[in-house]
Amino acid sequence: MFASVLSQEEPKKVIHALKDPSCIKAMQEELLHFKLQEVWTLVELPNRKRAIDTKWVFKNKKDERGIVIKNKVRLVAQGYTQEEWIDYDEVFAPVARIEAIRLFLAYASFKDFVVYQKDVKSAFLYGIIEEEIYRGKIDKTLFIRRDKGDILLVQVYVDDIIFGSTKKSLFNAFEKLMHEKFQMNYMGELTFFLVKQKNDGIFISQDKYVAEILKKFRFTEVKTASTPMETQKPLLKDEDGEEVDVYLYRSMIGSLMYLTSSRPDIMFAICACARYQVNPKVSHLHDVKRIFKYLKDRKSTTGGCQFLGCRLISWQCKKQTVVANSKTKAEYVAASSCCNGYSQKDKKQGQNQTKPSIGMERA
Known part of the structure; x- marks a missing residue:
């Protein structure tokens, strides 16, 4: 009902x-x-001076389900027409790193x-700090x-x-102070980092974002690949190769x-490809x-790690052999694969070992 009174399309021009309404x-x-x-204060334009144009930017904010909520x-100034130390001096906007966000959520x-989250209605209007x-x-x-023993964290x-x-x-006290001092929207529990807070923990998921970029670059109707990069063919500079659209490649x-915020399995492949953004x-x-x-x-990817006390001694990560229709099913597949894999491993090791000597125990 709330989405029905909002614009579902992002206008490209002011006339649209x-x-x-x-x-x-x-x-x-x-x-x-x-x-x-x-x-600002409206004044007459000085002689022989050119005014900096402005531009309206339209953006729909969506929730984790893809529904428009705002x-x-x-209204922004066209940055490419400005000159540093003439039209502006120092510009600073605090941006938390994704590692800091994950550390915040883990704590x-x-x-x-x-x-919880708050959204500042006009981010760059509170520039003067006394x-x-x-x-x-x-x-x-x-x-x-x-x-004393309690803590308040703000990122x-x-x-x-x-x-x-x-x-x-x-x-x-913090919520009241922010509401009195600044123009803010109280957004409720945190969701804008694609975070899901449940009774058994806090989870980060970018499934919706994956679907968006697959649609954006037209990969919704292509064959899938089992690995993010070829294991037998190294990625080289290829100076004599045919050039491609550098803007598409960088995009x-x-x-x-x-996406690497929640997908470490593609980190190495992306970083390897990112080296060639200058001349792809x-x-x-x-x-x-x-x-x-x-x-x-x-x-899904099945991952597992084994600890001796609090010491990590072994780990594994591989693709599952079946397609799971839900995250719960994927977890069952992972647990079954993990248990089956180690039972087979123990069985094989037992065949290669002799009977333990008297007075010794097997771990």
Whole structure:
């Protein structure tokens, strides 16, 4: 019902947006924030000076199900027409690394508290800071407040903020302070990093993003690949090879790099292909396409590791032999494969061993 009153299409031009009531409302809200924050003062254009043009940017924000939950509109200056130290001086936007986000979520799961999110309505309008800010030496985007044995964590990702606390009063105080000082939207539990918070832990999934990039680069109707890259054919510079569209190649690499946030199995293949972004050849594009074909393969990856006490001594990772229709089924396949594999391994080792001597025990 909520999505039915929002625009489902992202306008490409202002003339199209002006025909959509939801887009007009979002544009009016953007201009209102400019007025409230005193972003600019209208003056006469000086002689022999050229004004910097502006541009409306339209973007629909979707939830993990792909449903439009917000029509976002931004009025921005055209950056390529500006000159540093003339039109602007220092520009800074705190962006948390994905490793920091994962560490944040791991700690939240360990401490068993829920992570929430806030969205700043006008990210770059709060530029003047009179207060002195103390940031950490390692992560400039993480803010911590301790109260005896409890803790409040706040992580900033441009115009999105995630936060959580082991103490309800700390959480309420922070939420109230942000609401009073800034124009923000309270978004509820964290979902924008494709995070799912459950009773048994916090999970990161980019399944929806995989479907989007497969559709974007037209890999929805191709044969799948069982591995992200060929094991027998090394990736070389190929100076005499035929050149390909460098912008397409870089776009594909960029889309895949974002996916490594939750897919370490393709990290090596992507990094190998990324080395040739300056002058990509047909052979390099072929290897990038193979990664996409690998992503289309719906077979899950079975992974396992064995510990002796708290020491890691063995691990494995391989594709499952069947296609699972659900994550639960994939987990059962992985557990069955793991147990079967090690029972066969133990049986084989037992055939090669002699009977233990008296007074010795088998581990």
